[in-house]
Each structure stands twice: as structure tokens, then as C-alpha cells.
Amino acid sequence: MNILLVEDEARIARRLERMTRAFFGPQLASLTVCESLPMALRALHTAAPDLLLLDLNLNGQDGFDLLKSVAAGAFHTIIISAYTEKAITAFAHGVLDFVPKPFTEERLTQAFARLTIPTAKPENALQFLTVKKQGSLVLIEVKELRYIKGAGIYSELHLLNGRKGLHDKSLNKLTQLLPASFERIHKSYIACLTQAEKIIVQEGSRYQLLLKSGQLLPIGRSRYKELRSKIN
Missing domain, CATH: 3.40.50.2300 (Response regulator)
Structure with missing residues (x-):
């Protein structure tokens, strides 16, 4: 540290x-x-x-x-x-x-x-994420996020308008900051639950989250039960 x-x-x-x-x-x-x-x-x-x-x-x-x-x-x-x-x-x-x-x-x-122990989300939650773009800093409103994908030590922000942004914080760090409407559904994905349509169960105990946009995101087996209770 x-x-x-x-x-x-x-x-x-x-x-x-x-x-x-x-x-x-x-x-x-x-x-x-x-x-x-x-x-x-x-x-x-x-x-x-x-x-x-x-x-x-x-x-x-x-x-x-x-x-x-x-x-x-x-x-x-x-x-x-x-x-x-x-x-x-x-x-x-x-x-x-x-x-x-x-x-x-x-x-x-x-x-x-709070760095190491999961706690309740703060009452005044994160509203913006700042990304570097062409040498300057750009504010992205959290409400414009559809989901976030891990990209090595970085995080790839996928927006409602179809655009992408790269954030320097890892998924683990963003999970600690994001509002309760965002859920870690997989080791490589954080999803905005307001954008979730339903959970799809496939053969071999494989699960996917269908978004309102039609996109499918993988769900980790260890996260399925908790996510199902929140989606229902």
C-alpha cells in the first residue's frame, strides 16, 4: 500500500x-x-x-x-x-x-x-466517472452507463448511446463506488440492473443476463442466486 x-x-x-x-x-x-x-x-x-x-x-x-x-x-x-x-x-x-x-x-x-471490507453504499453515491480523452478529462454521468467490462487493470464503460470509454480504475474499485443499482454479475462485468430484462438459464448451468438493448452478458455461477433475487 x-x-x-x-x-x-x-x-x-x-x-x-x-x-x-x-x-x-x-x-x-x-x-x-x-x-x-x-x-x-x-x-x-x-x-x-x-x-x-x-x-x-x-x-x-x-x-x-x-x-x-x-x-x-x-x-x-x-x-x-x-x-x-x-x-x-x-x-x-x-x-x-x-x-x-x-x-x-x-x-x-x-x-x-472501506478499502477491504464490503459496506453499504454511501447515501450520496457516485454521479460521474471521469475518463481521459485526447489529453483532456471528460465527465460521464453514471446514469448513462449500461454496463462495465473489465479490461485488464482498466474498465471499459459501455454507454446507453453505444459509445465506450476507458477508465483507469479496476472493476473492484468501481464496485466500491457505484450506486446500489449496479451489480457485479461476473468477474469481468458490472451491470446496471435498471437496464436488465431477464436472466436466461442455459444447459450446463450457464447463465446470461439479457439487457433491454438485446445484449447478453455472462453471469458467474456464484453470483446467480443473489442476482436472481434482485432481478425478480
């Missing part, structure tokens, strides 16, 4: 570093602390972390500028900020959690646990 901590208050940065090291223990390979946006951007361009811990007020600079620039990244982001009125916007842009200041070790631990 490589973690980048962006926090301009030295006292809080030391506290966060101590709690982070205590939680991850030997899993933590490196922890880099930056006190400004320029330092954070240089660190991100040098080596992308597995987790970004980000304050939103950095000596008067807006941490959202950094968040927007890295929203298409493969890593997760946890916001730690006193600006709770920005939580809805932060979740809409794909952060894993928003920890309000002042924070307790219990609340920070809860946020860290």
Missing part, C-alpha cells in the same frame, strides 16, 4: 500519519506527506499511490482542483476536511469516503476499512 497524504497543518498531518501507520502496519510500503497542491501534483506525477488522503483547504488553495485533476486515476481518494458542505460534490466525483474534521481515530479507521 502506497499512500499520499496532502495536509497543510503539520499537527494534523502528524496525527494522520500516526493513525495511518497504525492501521495498515506492514501493509504500508510508503507514506508521502505533502503540504501544498504543487507538491502533491509532483508526487502524483512521480508515482501514483494506491490511496490519496486529501484536505480541501491547503493554505487557501482548493483541494478540489487536485481532486478533479486525478478523478480518472486508478487509486481511491478519501477526503479529510472541515468543509462538510462539499461532501455531496466529493462523493459525486468518486471519492471513497469523506471524513469530517475534527475526526476521531474510529472514524478514520472506518474510512480505511
